[in-house]
Amino acid sequence: MLGEYRIEGRRAAEISASVERAVGAGQLAPGETLPPVRELAAELGVNPNTVAAAYRALRDRGVIETAGRRGSRVRSRPASSPRDLIRVEAPEGIRDIAAGNPDPALLPPLGEALAAAAARAAATPTLYGAPGVDPELERLARAAFDADGVPDGPVAVASGSLDAIERVLGAHLKPGDAVAVEDPGWGSLLDLVPALGLRAVPVALDDDGPLPGEVDRALRQGARALVITARAQNPTGAAIGAERARELRAVLADHPRALLIEDDHGHGIVDVPLCPVVGGTAHWALVRSVAKAYGPDLRLAVFTGDIVTVDRVRGRLRLGPGWVSHLLQHAMVELWRAEAVDARAVAASYGRRRDALVQALGARGIEARGRSGMNVWVPVPDETGAVARLLQAGWAVAPGARFRLSSPPGVRMTVSTMRPGEAEKVADALASATGPVPTGRYD
Numbered sequence: 001m002l003g004e005y006r007i008e009g010r011r012a013a014e015i016s017a018s019v020e021r022a023v024g025a026g027q028l029a030p031g032e033t034l035p036p037v038r039e040l041a042a043e044l045g046v047n048p049n050t051v052a053a054a055y056r057a058l059r060d061r062g063v064i065e066t067a068g069r070r071g072s073r074v075r076s077r078p079a080s081s082p083r084d085l086i087r088v089e090a091p092e093g094i095r096d097i098a099a100g101n102p103d104p105a106l107l108p109p110l111g112e113a114l115a116a117a118a119a120r121a122a123a124t125p126t127l128y129g130a131p132g133v134d135p136e137l138e139r140l141a142r143a144a145f146d147a148d149g150v151p152d153g154p155v156a157v158a159s160g161s162l163d164a165i166e167r168v169l170g171a172h173l174k175p176g177d178a179v180a181v182e183d184p185g186w187g188s189l190l191d192l193v194p195a196l197g198l199r200a201v202p203v204a205l206d207d208d209g210p211l212p213g214e215v216d217r218a219l220r221q222g223a224r225a226l227v228i229t230a231r232a233q234n235p236t237g238a239a240i241g242a243e244r245a246r247e248l249r250a251v252l253a254d255h256p257r258a259l260l261i262e263d264d265h266g267h268g269i270v271d272v273p274l275c276p277v278v279g280g281t282a283h284w285a286l287v288r289s290v291a292k293a294y295g296p297d298l299r300l301a302v303f304t305g306d307i308v309t310v311d312r313v314r315g316r317l318r319l320g321p322g323w324v325s326h327l328l329q330h331a332m333v334e335l336w337r338a339e340a341v342d343a344r345a346v347a348a349s350y351g352r353r354r355d356a357l358v359q360a361l362g363a364r365g366i367e368a369r370g371r372s373g374m375n376v377w378v379p380v381p382d383e384t385g386a387v388a389r390l391l392q393a394g395w396a397v398a399p400g401a402r403f404r405l406s407s408p409p410g411v412r413m414t415v416s417t418m419r420p421g422e423a424e425k426v427a428d429a430l431a432s433a434t435g436p437v438p439t440g441r442y443d
Contacts, residue, residue, distance in 0.1 A: 005027045005028060007019055007022075007034075007035070007040060007044070008044075009054070010044065010045075010050075011050065012050050012057065015040075015044070015050070016055075016057045016058050019034070019054070019058055020063055023074055028074050029074065031074060031076050032074045033073045034064060036071060037052050037055065038051075055072055056175075058072075059072070059175050059176060061197070062075060062194050062195045062196065062197050063075065065199065066176060086401050086402045087398065087399070088387055088391060094396050095394060097396065097397055097413045097414050097415070097417065097418060098396045098397050098398040098412070098413070098414065100234065100375065100398070100414050101296065101416060102292050102293070102295075102296070102416050103350075103374075103416040107294060108295075108340035108341055109340075110294075110295065110331065112334070113331040113332075113334035113338070114331050116331070116334045117326075117327045117328075117330035117331040117334060118327065120330050121330070126327075130326070132314060132317065132318070132323040132324075133155060133156060133157050133323075134326055134330060136333050137157070137302070137329045137330075138155045140333065140336050141288070141302040142155050142304070148274040148276065149274070149276055150276050150278065150279075150286050150304060151276070151278060151279035151284075151304075153307065153310060154304065154307060154310045155310075156302070156303055156304075156310050156313055156314055156317075157300065157323075157329060158287075158300075158301050158313075158317075158324065159299045159301070159324055160289055160300065161265050161289035161301045162188050162189065162192060163301065164287045164303045165227060165261055165287060167317065168259070168285045168287075168313060169192075169196060169225060169259075169261070170196065170316065171316065172224070172225065172259045172309070173196075173198060173224055173259070175196065175197025175198065176197065176198070177225070178199045178218075178221070178222050178223040178224060178225075179198050179200055179201065179223060179224070179226070179227060180203050180215065180218035180219065180226040181193060181200050181201070181202065181203060181227050182209075182227070182228060183203060183205075183404060183407045184235055184236060184377065184403040184405075185233075185234070185405075186229070186234045186263075187234075189227060200405060201221060201223045203218050203226075204407065205233070205238055207237075207239070207369060207371045208240060208241050208243070209229070209233065209238050209240035209241075209244050209248070210226075210240075212244075212247040212250070212251045215248060215251050216255075219258055224257075224258060225260070225261065226258055226259070226260050226261070227261045227263065228260070228261070228262055228263070228277060229262075229263045229266075230262050230263065230264040230275075231270045231274065232269065232292070232373025232374070232375075233373070234412075235375050235398070235412035236369045236370070236375070237369055237371045237372050237376065237377065238369070238371055239270070239272040241272075241275055245275035245276065249277055249280045252277070252280045253280055255281070256280070256281050257281070259281065259283045260278055260280075260281045260285075261285050261286075262277055262278045262284070262285070264287065265287070267289075267293065268290070268292065268293025268294070268343050269292045269293050269346050270343075270347050270350075271347035271348065271372075272371070278305075282306065283305070284305050284306055284309065285304070285309055285310070286303060286305065287301055287303040288301060288302050288303065289301040290302075293341045293343070293346065294341060298331070299324075300324060300329070350415065350416065353374075353416070354373070354374065354375075354376060354415045356418075356423040357370070357376050357418065357427065360424050360426070361376075361378065361427045364431040366431060366434065367379055370415075374414055375412055375413070375414050376415060377411075377412055378410055379409065379410045380400075381434065382409070383400050383401065383411065384399070386434050387399050387411060389429075389433035390429055390430065390433045393429040393433065395426055397411045398413070399411065400412065413426065
């Protein structure tokens with residue numbers, strides 16, 4: 001099972017460190033099976049409980065995974081190898097439409113809001129013991145949730161949507177639990193799940209979001225949580241409409257103990273109305289990041305949920321960083337009060353570029369998905385070849401492997417920095433990149 005490598009140690013910490021060193025050095029390959037607990041215990045001359053504790057620690061750190069009677073094995077993609085490394089670096093002179101960033105020209109200036117927050121801090125400094133959430137930020141966030149029909153619940157603040165999702169998952173799940181995720185889906189989330197020692201269960205989706213039958217299948221197979229995207233799904237642009245939301249709520253009614261997390265990171269950059277799915281299960285959260293509309297460096301997300309979930313997250317937050325900077329919270333209050341972002345104008349700008357690219361691709365017989373947000377997903381027969389050929393043609397796109405578990409190959413294009421007329425050029429390049437490869441005969 002382990003070839004030439006011998007696991008060493010007498011205590012659980014020593015045994016787990018021995019395995020982890022071997023994984024890091026490449027002496028234990030991804031997918032390699034570890035010895036059964038009793039077999040390794042006999043070899044090392046220790047109690048089986050000691051080996052079991054070592055394996056639990058390795059699983060909790062995302063180094064190994066346990067598959068019941070099939071035993072424990074090194075993770076096929078260790079948590080230390082993030083999908084974000086699966087990227088194409090755009091050399092000088094290459095147009096980069098892979099990064100997934102918002103258009104800087106559509107982000108509001110932050111100077112006045114930050115200056116106002118600094119002045120407020122000078123007059124009334126935030127000290128230890130202050131509330132974790134600024135009362136005015138909480139009021140404005142709750143009012144926005146209410147306007148969109150989000151169920152009532154307390155408001156909390158995290159350092160971005162991924163931080164919020166991680167904290168909510170940690171409030172209810174334990175290592176080894178399964179989480180249903182969209183496939184294709186957000187690469188950072190697909191990295192986070194195994195890093196927490198959790199197991200990802202793929203759920204297929206169409207332009208209206210996760211397919212109800214797929215969600216039901218995943219939950220019946222034991223998934224304890226479901227993470228979905230409300231609008232501007234990354235990478236496909238899917239958006240959950242009213243009918244799909246009703247269908248998903250009907251499915252979740254049969255799984256009331258499942259944890260539901262709904263990510264509304266597209267708030268402020270889309271013109272598709274929010275149709276919330278949350279509220280039908282005992283535990284839930286809806287997360288809104290300000291990154292896409294106001295700037296990624298603000299590192300702030302507001303979220304609401306059931307009382308137990310939000311209280312657990314707040315309690316754990318107090319034991320770590322304590323709170324999210326009130327300077328940032330106060331700055332967001334200023335930006336919201338000033339209506340610094342015109343969501344309709346931003347959505348229209350992204351929509352024009354996205355629609356132009358989808359239409360240009362369609363005119364060339366290429367299927368593309370992009371209902372909302374700033375991304376367009378294009379299925380391709382040969383992902384690696386398409387990415388390489390597009391790079392040769394002057395375009396850097398994101399490889400679909402960053403976003404996939406078991407779904408077919410594809411590439412993601414971000415339209416946020418595309419200029420007028422570029423859609424036709426990209427479509428021509430992709431049509432050429434996905435066409436038949438010339439072959440020759442060599443005698």
